[in-house]
Amino acid sequence: MIRQTLETVDHPFVRAMMHQNTSNGVGDSYRMALVAGGLGDEQAWQYALSITVGAMGEAPPWSRDLDGHIEREIRRHQALLRAAEVFVISPAAHAAVMAAAATLEIADTATLDREVDLPAPTGLLMLPEPIVHANRNGALSDTAAFGWAPAQLFNAWPEVEGGTPGLRVTSFMDRDGPIQPDEWRATLALARASGMPLPLLVPDGVTGMTGDGHLAHLDTAQLHEVSRDVQEVHLQLRQSATAVRGQVEEVGEWTGGQVVEDPTQDFVRRYMFAFWRLAAQKSMEVSVLRPPAVGVVPRQGRAAGPAAVPDVRVVQLGAPARGSGGGEGAVQEHRMYHHRFPVRMHKVRQWYPSQGVHRIIWRGPYIKGPAGAPLVVTESAYAVR
Structure with missing residues (x-):
């Protein structure tokens, strides 16, 4: 799958989709800068380009002609896929991450230190099932993998x-995923008919994340103020009149299957x-799986040999620490469970005096039920207009 994506990421349909997405983002940001920001025309363009292509790692000066940017963006996607260490996350670990993510605000993520927190400098995380989420305009999309560099x-x-200093995070959607609007089906059919089918993983946007921990010294109240300012920007960008969500609760949980509402696109x-x-x-254990070499069909004039198969890192949920009080995460001895399901995650901002920073950690995660039982994932249907 990764090799096919690498070979076909420079696909005319993918290129057109990237161009359209970038153009929409720049246009929305430009209009917001003019109307809500009160900037002049040239300043509005520069602001719009900074928070779109600049956030993807494109250095100034920026041009309003996006063709060159898209060309460089494709090369960056290819470099990511060539260099990435592959991670496959288990359903239980994925549920824990979803629960933990629900406790966060956007400013919390600016406490990230890419030199300390990352399991690999460049990676590709394959999900156990697509995540379905709704953007600020209410449109549904699905994500099957995340890549970072x-x-x-x-x-x-x-x-x-x-x-x-930061990270480029690329979202990849599943070509055959659960969100299949008529326009997408028509694109797939046209690509197949032209003899150039789309790859199984399709690049679906890039997010820039700061990685220098520059907000790690702030306390919870200060981080919340920063988050409110960022939410105001997305409120201006949002085209619908739906209210932006308030402060995210400190406790989050995930049972699978629900649509992730993402009005602030964080x-x-x-x-x-x-x-x-x-x-x-x-809280999660990462083990290395080394697949056996796969035989290669010999080409004319070349002897057959084993194909290099990259190592795969399997991410599984670690065993939770047992509490003395039999609290939320403790499995009651007298209950008999026939399945497993995730329970709540509790976010904590812990002070590290030696580093002079707060670091976000989580208590848990907890998975109830016997080890051999299946993890419950809710069946869902998605209406696509």
Whole structure:
């Protein structure tokens, strides 16, 4: 799957989709800067380009002609897929990450330290099932994998010379996933008819995440104020009149199957931050699976030999620490469970005096039920207009 995606990511349909998505983002940001920000025409364009292409790692000066940007973006996708270490997350670990992500606000993710928190500098995380989420305009999409790579980000306004150390996070959607609107089906059919079928993983947007921990010194109240400011920006961008969600609760849970509402479009940041931090705090165990070499059909004039198969890192949920009081995570001895299901995650901001920073950690996660029983995932149907 990864090899096919690498070979076909420079696909005319993928290129057109990337161009349209970027154009929409720049246009929305430009209009917001003019109307809500009160900027002049040229300043509005520069602001719009900074928080879109600059946030993807594109250094200034920026051009309003997006063709060159899309060309470089495709090359960055290819570099990611070539260099990434592959991670496959188990359903239980994925449920824990989803629950942890629900406790976060956008400013929490700016406490990330890419030198400390990441299990690998560049990686591709394969999910056990697509995540279905609704953006600020209510449109549904699904995500099957996330890729990340280090980058300098240039989305500060006014711009910061040299950029900010961070990460490019690429979302990949499942070509055959649960969200199949008529327009997408028509695109798939046209691509097949032209002899150039789309890859199983299709790049579906890039998110820039700061990775220098520059907000790690702030307390909870200060982080919440930063989050409110960011939410105001997305409120202006949002086209519908639906109210932006308030402060996220400190306790989150995930039972699978529900649509993730993402009006402020920070879900990718929250999910990846939770994944990286849970792995760093050893709540999840990462083991290396080395697949056997696969034989290759010989080409003319070339002897057959084993194909190099990359190692796969399997991410599984670690055993929770047993509490003395038989609290939320304790399995009651007299109950007999025939399935497993995730229970709540509790976010804690813990002070580390030696580092002079707060670090977000989670108590839990907890999975109830016997070890051999299946994890419950709710069956869902999605209406697509």
